Amino acid sequence: xxxxxxxxxxxxxxxxxxxxxxxxxxxxxxxxxxxxxxxxxxxxxxxxxxxxxxxxxxxxxxxxxxxxxxxxxxxxxxxxxxxxxxxxxxxxxxxxxxxxxxxxxxxxxxxxxxxxxxxxxxxxxxxxxxxxxxxxxxxxxxxxxxxxxxxxxxxxxxxxxxxxxxxxxxxxxxxxxxxxxxxxxxxxxxxxxxxxxxxxxxxxxxxxxxxxxxxxxxxxxxxxxxxxxxxxxxxxxxxxxxxxxxxxxxxxxxxxxxxxxxxxxxxxxx
Numbered sequence: 678x679x680x681x682x683x684x685x686x687x688x689x690x691x692x693x694x695x696x697x698x699x700x701x702x703x704x705x706x707x708x709x710x711x712x713x714x715x716x717x718x719x720x721x722x723x724x725x726x727x728x729x730x731x732x733x734x735x736x737x738x739x740x741x742x743x744x745x746x747x748x749x750x751x752x753x754x755x756x757x758x759x760x761x762x763x764x765x766x767x768x769x770x771x772x773x774x775x776x777x778x779x780x781x782x783x784x785x786x787x788x789x790x791x792x793x794x795x796x797x798x799x800x801x802x803x804x805x806x807x808x809x810x811x812x813x814x815x816x817x818x819x820x821x822x823x824x825x826x827x828x829x830x831x832x833x834x835x836x837x838x839x840x841x842x843x844x845x846x847x848x849x850x851x852x853x854x855x856x857x858x859x860x861x862x863x864x865x866x867x868x869x870x871x872x873x874x875x876x877x878x879x880x881x882x883x884x885x886x887x888x889x890x891x892x893x894x895x896x897x898x899x900x901x902x903x904x905x906x907x908x909x910x911x912x913x914x915x916x917x918x919x920x921x922x923x924x925x926x927x928x929x930x931x932x933x934x935x936x937x938x939x940x941x942x943x944x945x946x947x
Contacts, residue, residue, distance in 0.1 A: 680778055680779070680780045680781070680791060681780060681781060681782075681783070682738070682780040682781060682782050682788035683780075685732060685733050685736055685738045686732075686733065688733065688736055688738065688791055688793075689733050689736070691791070691793050692733050692734055692735050692736050692793075693793070693794070693795060693796050694734040694735045694794075694796070695734075696734060697731055697734045699734065700730070700734040700735045700794065703795075703796050703797045704774075704794065705870065705873060705874060706797040706870055707772070707774045708720075708723075708873060709870045709872075709873040709878070710866075710869065711772050711774070712873065712878070714768060714772065715765060715768060716761070716764075718757040718758075718761040718765075719757075719761055719762075719765035719768065720765075721748060721752075721757055722744065722748065722757055722761060722762040722765045723765050723774075725744055725747055725748050725751075726739065726744055726765075726792060727794070729743075729744060729747075730792065735775075735793065736791070736792070736793060736794070737791075737792045737794075738780065738789050738790065738792070739789065740789040741759060741762055741763075741789075744762065745757065745759060745762060766790075773798070775792045775793055775794040775795060776792075776793045776795060777790050777791070777792055777793075778790065778793065779791075834858050834859075835852075835856055835857060835858065836851075836852035836856050836857070836858055836861055838858040839858040839861050839862060840858070840862055842865070843861060843865040844865075844881075844885050846885060846889065847861075847864075847865060847868075847885060847888060847889060847892075848861055850889050850892055850893070851864055851892060854896060860908075863908055864888075864892065864908060864911060865888070867911060867912040867915065868884065868888040868915060870912075871915045871919050872884045872919060874916065874919075875916070875919040875920050875922070875923045876923060877919050877922065877923065883922070884919075887915060887918050887919060888915060891911055891918055892911060894914050895907055895910055895911045895914060898910065
C-alpha cells in the first residue's frame with residue numbers, strides 16, 4: 678500500500694477505535710499478555726508511540742526522531758536509542774499490536790511510517806458499570822449443571838488441558854465451579870489485565886492470592902443471589918481489591934494519589 682505523507686487526520690478512516698478510552702483498553706490487554714517480550718527500553722518506546730496515537734485513536738505517523746526526542750526530554754536526558762526503538766517496531770508488528778505502512782512524499786521519497794494500532798483479538802474488557810445491572814441471571818446450581826453438560830460436549834475440554842500460564846493453585850479453586858479449561862483461562866486473563874492496570878503484575882504471589890480471594894467472593898455472591906456474567910463480576914471485585922492495594926502502597930510511601938503521576942497510566946488522556 679502506497680500512502681502519501683501528510684497530517685495524521687487524513688488517515689482517520691484507518692482507525693479501529695471509536696474513542697481514546699477504547700484504544701487504551703485494547704493496548705492494555707495487548708501489553709498484559711505480551712509485556713514480558715519487550716525490554717524496558719522497548720516498552721518505553723512503545724508507550725510513548727501510543728501517546729502520539731491519541732489525536733486519532735490508534736493512529737500515529739510521528740517520525741522516529743520526534744518520538745525519541747520526546748522520550749529524551751521526559752527522562753531528563755536518559756532516552757533510548759534508535760536501534761532499540763526499531764527493535765520495538767519489529768516485535769510489536771510481528772505480535773500484531775500495530776501494522777506499519779510506509780508513506781512517501783510527492784517526489785516519491787520515503788517519509789515517516791504510519792502506525793495503525795490493532796484491536797486485541799479476543800473478548801472485550803468487561804464493562805464495570807453494568808456489573809450490577811444484569812440483563813439475564815444465572816445461579817450456581819444452573820451454572821454447575823451447564824458446566825457438566827459442557828464437559829461432556831466434544832467442543833469443550835476439562836481443566837486438565839488448562840494452559841501452563843495459569844497457576845495450578847488458581848486452577849484447583851476454579852475447576853470445581855467452572856471445570857472447562859477455556860473458562861479457567863478466561864478468569865486468569867482478566868486477572869492479568871486487572872494486575873497490569875493497577876501495576877501489580879510483578880508481585881505474582883499477591884496477584885494469585887488476590888485472584889483466589891476475589892473468585893471466592895464471586896462464588897459467595899452466586900450462592901446468595903443471581904449473577905450476570907460471572908467473569909465480569911469477578912473482574913470488578915478483583916480490580917477494586919488491586920486498586921486498594923495500589924493506593925495503600927502509595928500511602929505507605931508517603932505519596933498521595935493526586936500527586937502520583939504513575940497512576941495516570943502510560944497513555945495520554947485528554
